[in-house]
Amino acid sequence: MREFERHSDNPEAGEELVAALEERGDLILSPLVELAFTPLVVMRQHSVGHGGFHTGAMGRGSARLRWVYDCGASRTEGQQRLSEEIGILAGEPGDAKRRIDLLFISHFDRDHISGIVQLMSALEVDTVVIPYLDDLQRAIILAGEIADREEAGASVAPGLTQALFDPVAWLTEFGAKSVIQVRPGGPGFDGAMLLSYGPGDGPELSEDVEGAKPVLVRQSDDAVNAADDHSVVDSGSGWMVTHFGRRFGDWCFLPYVTSAKQSARDAFRAAFDGLIERREDESMIAAFHRKMEETDFPTKVKATYKEHELGDANAVSMSLYVGPFRDEVYFSRKPLRAGQKRHEAGPGWLLTGDAKLAQVGRRNDWCTFYKPLKSRIGALMLPHHGSHLNFHEDILDIVEEDCLLFACRRAKLGDPLHENVWTVVERRPVAIVSDDRETSLMQVSGATVLKYAERELSDLAKEWC
Incomplete structure (x- = not known):
């Protein structure tokens, strides 16, 4: 152990030592050895109010890996805060x-993507991961946005209509090198695939990997995905992080997509087929784009959407677990800061977007998928900004009692959470992330044995936060 402490500030020397010991047959990446290469991690839920902006970075030596989950806000104050936070991440001019x-x-939805263009213009983005949206689902999302904006006396942003017409082309236009689409999950899906890897296990890389790199492992066949491939994968596929060809601290990203019931999709199609007057061989989303040129079309969409109560048709949302996939002992439990409060939390976060988990079948499938990660989840985002319409107490069964629950909401909404939610969660640690800077959440984690961890963490935090 002393020898690894001596090399912990020099990853290259440590790698050479591991290789020499393996060749000699003394060890095969035992937990003791992996501790020396466990990276430092900084994760943050930014205070942008009713929206979402989660960022994270991990580092060891000169290696860096950075990620973002959602980038949007709904109100002027939140959008201004979001723009400021993106500017900080982008660095100095x-x-x-x-x-x-x-x-x-x-x-x-607008409050989750309104800052995407600014983000992708200010920083280089390697891979974008989105839910798989067929033609009908993209039309459903657009109709819901039209109805909401018409209710508010505003129009739909042109960027959103372009994004929904062809999400892959839109993201590629702004510099994404790869766009991965994740199909909805369902019965029989669970997140245990990555948990099955033991010390030294993992997918074989087809080429040398320099620095820290996320590697896609498919649910279907454990195949490693090419970096520039625009693929469609199943829920249960995930990203393992490697470091110079080795696994990097057992860290993973595991998405799961909830979807609308087929009956809700059929109801939407029946309600709108006559209104949009589709031409022969015309897709539904193309028909929406054509009809939006008519001045009274938004009013008709709002009326139809509300008359048929089609809100559940727009139920696609991608949750994401970010954290260790094997044994959380490699990441120390560090304080999670909520404003001026501190809470001891595990290293993993479960982010839920606008998942509509009140519906029993959808909720049960989602819980089954993430329950194997229970001991690793230290922070859980309450779905849909803590809305009581998308909450059920059963979702708390997949986290420990000390897990921090948080919701991203406007400070002006009045009571922090609806009484139907509050009566369930009031005995647990809860935080509200509003558009007040003091409400942002930040967590750091990493191996406690690293001799110069404080210095490296300071560098990582200054660079990314």
């Missing part, structure tokens, strides 16, 4: 562009 390795978009 004239600096080399920083890179985001993974950008996850939970769904395409």
Whole structure:
């Protein structure tokens, strides 16, 4: 152990030592050895009010890995805060562009994507991960946005209509090198695949990997995905993080997509087929784009949407677990800061976007998927900004009693949470992330044995936060 402490500030020397010991047959990446290479991690839920902006970075030596989950806000104050936070991440003018390795978009509602263009213009984005949206689902999302904006006396942003017409082309236009679409989960899906890897296990890389890199492991066949491939994968596929060809601290990203019931999709199609007057071989989303040129079309959409109560048709949202996939002992439990409060939490976060988990079948499938990660989840985002319409107490069964529950909401909503939610969660640690800077959440974790961990953590935090 003393020898690894001596090399902990020099990853290259440590790698050479591990290789020499393996060749000699003394060890095969035992837990003791992996401790020396466990990276430092900083994760933050930014205070942008009713929206979402989660960022994270991990580092060891010169290696860096950065990710983002959602980037949007709904109100002027929140959008201003979001713009400021993106500017901080981008660094000083004239600096080399920083890179985001993974950008996850939970769904395409305005309050979750309004800052995507600014983000992708200010930083280089390698891979974007989105829910798989067929033609009908993209039309459903657009109709819901039209109805909401018409209710508010506003129009739909042109960028959103372009994004929904062809999400892959839109993201590629703004510099994404790869766009991965995740199909909805369902009965029989669980998140245990990555948990099955033991010390030294993992997918074989087809080429040398320099630095820290996320590697996609498919649910279907454990195949490693090419970096520039625009693929569609199943829920249960996930990203393992490697470091110079080795696994990097057992860290993973595990998405799961909830979807609308087929009956809700059929009801939407029946309600709108006549209104949009589709032409032969015309897709539904293309028909919406054509009809939006008519001045009275938004009013008709709002009326139809509300008359048929079609809100549940727009139920696609991608949740994301970010954290260790094997044994959380490699990451120390560090304080999670909520404003001026501190809470001891585990290293993993479960982010839920606008998942509609009140519906029993959808909720049961979601809980089954994430329950194997229970001991690793230290922070759980309450779905849909803590809305009581999308909450059920059963979702708390997949986390420990000391897990921090948080919701991203406007400070002006009045009571922090609806009484139907509050009566269930009031005995647990709860935080509200509003558009007040003091309400942002930040957590750090990493191996406690690293001799110069404080210095490296300071560098990582200054660079990314």
